[in-house]
Amino acid sequence: MAAQILPFPKPASxxxxPIATYLWVGEAHRKLADLHAAGHLPARRLVVEASRLRHQRELIAAVRDAGGEIVLDTEVAELASIGKHAGRARGAPWALPEGAGPLGPDHFRPDASTDVIGQIARLAVSSGVTGVLSPAHHLGDPGFRDWMSVDSDACLALRTALDREGGQAIPIDYPLIVPSAMLNDPSQRGLLVAMLGRLPIDHVWLRVVGLGADAGPLQMSRYLSAVAGLHNLGKPVIADHLGGLPGQAALAFGVVSGIAQGIGERERFDTGDWHKPAKPRTDDAKFGRAARVSIPGLNRTLTRAELDVLASAKNGRRICGCADRACCKHGYDSMVADPRGHAARQFFSSIARLEAVPDLRRETFFLGHDGPMAKADRTAREIKALRPDAAEAARHNVDPEALMKRLADHSRTTEKIRTTLETIHETRGNDVPRARVAALRSGGVPKSATGKP
Structure with missing residues (x-):
C-alpha cells in the first residue's frame, strides 16, 4: 500500500x-495640488484649516471625489491664544472681529451668542469634509486651567450640532494638545483617558508640546511608553505634528495608528509664543522663513546655503543628494530645485516601505541594517566627516565651524537614539498590544481596514 503524503500546512501570511497617513495641507497647498494633478501625490487623507479652506477647495474636491478623507481643523486652539489669534487663524469664520481679542471659554458654550459650535458644524456640512477635529485647546495654557472641562462639553455640543445640521455621518476626532509632563504622568494620563472615553469620538490626535522631528532619546523613550497607555481607549491614535525618525519609530513600534504632518512643516509642535502678545512686525522684518531642504535619511533639514556649503566638500553632493532617481532625476540638482516635491515623495515612500512590512516585523525592519534608523546613523556619520570648502562657506555667509559642530552633535544624538530604541526593542515581546487600525473614512462612512492611507 502506497504511503499517503500529507502536504505540510502553509503558514498564514x-x-x-495599513498606516493612516494624514497630510496637513498648510502653506504647500499649491505645490500639493500640482503634485496631485500630475498623479504624484498618493495622499488619501488631508487635514485642512478652516482659515484656508476657501483656497484649497479644488484639491479637497479632487481627493474627496477619489474616495479620500478630508478632516477639518477648527483652529480654535490658536484662536484662543494671546499670541496666535491675530495671525493666520483669524481667517476662520468663527474668529472674533479684529481687535476683539482671543476666544475665551464662554465662546464655546452651546448657548453662546457667537455660536462657535454651530458655525463649525455648518461649515463641516457645507464644505463636504468627511471628519472634523473637535474644538480643543492647549491643556497647559497658563491663562486658563480648565480647558479639559470646556472642551469635553464642546465636543458633546458639536455632535449635537452636526446631527442637527445634517452631518450625522461626519465623525469627530479629538485633538489632545498636551505638555509632555502631563502625558508622561500616569495619574494625569488616567484623567485624560477617562475624559476621552466619555466622548463621541472616532480617533485621538496626539499633539505633544515640545516634541517633534528633533526629539532626543529620552523624549522618544517616554513618548513610546506614554502613548501605549492610551490604547485602553480602544480608539486609533494619530501622532500629530510629529515628523522624522520619531514619527516613523512610533509607527514601527505600533504605539500609534497613523501620523499627521505637513510637507516641510508641522513636524514639531511648540507653544512658546502662544501665551504672550505677538511682537509687532517692523518694516524691515523679513517675511516667512528661509527655505529648507530635507537630506535623505538624515532626519534633519538644512537651508539651501548650508547644503551648498556641504556639497562643496569632497563627496558632498553624493552624500547629501537624493540617490532615488524616481524621486530626483538629477540627484542633488533636482533635490534643491524642488525641495517640497522631494520632501513629499520621500515622506510617502518611507510610509509605503514601512506599511509593506508585517506588523510584528516593523520594529526589526526600522532598526535593521537597511532600515531608516541605521541609515540615519550612517548618513549622520558620513556628513559630520565632510570638510566644506572655506571659500564656498564665506560666499554663502555660513560659519563652517558652527555648521559642522551642529552636525556632529546631531550625529551623536542619532547614535544615542538608535541605542535607546534597540534596547526598547530587545526588552519588548512580540505580544505587545498595538494601536488600533484607523480605517479610511470616505463620506463619513468607515471603509474596510484594508484601505490605503
Whole structure:
C-alpha cells in the first residue's frame, strides 16, 4: 500500500496593517495640488484649516471625489491664544472681529451668542469634509486651567450640532494638545483617558508640546511608553505634528495608528509664543522663513546655503543628494530645485516601505541594517566627516565651524537614539498590544481596514 503524503500546512501570511497617513495641507497647498494633478501625490487623507479652506477647495474636491478623507481643523486652539489669534487663524469664520481679542471659554458654550459650535458644524456640512477635529485647546495654557472641562462639553455640543445640521455621518476626532509632563504622568494620563472615553469620538490626535522631528532619546523613550497607555481607549491614535525618525519609530513600534504632518512643516509642535502678545512686525522684518531642504535619511533639514556649503566638500553632493532617481532625476540638482516635491515623495515612500512590512516585523525592519534608523546613523556619520570648502562657506555667509559642530552633535544624538530604541526593542515581546487600525473614512462612512492611507 502506497504511503499517503500529507502536504505540510502553509503558514498564514503575517498581517500588515495599513498606516493612516494624514497630510496637513498648510502653506504647500499649491505645490500639493500640482503634485496631485500630475498623479504624484498618493495622499488619501488631508487635514485642512478652516482659515484656508476657501483656497484649497479644488484639491479637497479632487481627493474627496477619489474616495479620500478630508478632516477639518477648527483652529480654535490658536484662536484662543494671546499670541496666535491675530495671525493666520483669524481667517476662520468663527474668529472674533479684529481687535476683539482671543476666544475665551464662554465662546464655546452651546448657548453662546457667537455660536462657535454651530458655525463649525455648518461649515463641516457645507464644505463636504468627511471628519472634523473637535474644538480643543492647549491643556497647559497658563491663562486658563480648565480647558479639559470646556472642551469635553464642546465636543458633546458639536455632535449635537452636526446631527442637527445634517452631518450625522461626519465623525469627530479629538485633538489632545498636551505638555509632555502631563502625558508622561500616569495619574494625569488616567484623567485624560477617562475624559476621552466619555466622548463621541472616532480617533485621538496626539499633539505633544515640545516634541517633534528633533526629539532626543529620552523624549522618544517616554513618548513610546506614554502613548501605549492610551490604547485602553480602544480608539486609533494619530501622532500629530510629529515628523522624522520619531514619527516613523512610533509607527514601527505600533504605539500609534497613523501620523499627521505637513510637507516641510508641522513636524514639531511648540507653544512658546502662544501665551504672550505677538511682537509687532517692523518694516524691515523679513517675511516667512528661509527655505529648507530635507537630506535623505538624515532626519534633519538644512537651508539651501548650508547644503551648498556641504556639497562643496569632497563627496558632498553624493552624500547629501537624493540617490532615488524616481524621486530626483538629477540627484542633488533636482533635490534643491524642488525641495517640497522631494520632501513629499520621500515622506510617502518611507510610509509605503514601512506599511509593506508585517506588523510584528516593523520594529526589526526600522532598526535593521537597511532600515531608516541605521541609515540615519550612517548618513549622520558620513556628513559630520565632510570638510566644506572655506571659500564656498564665506560666499554663502555660513560659519563652517558652527555648521559642522551642529552636525556632529546631531550625529551623536542619532547614535544615542538608535541605542535607546534597540534596547526598547530587545526588552519588548512580540505580544505587545498595538494601536488600533484607523480605517479610511470616505463620506463619513468607515471603509474596510484594508484601505490605503
Amino acid at each position: 503575517a498581517p500588515s496593517s
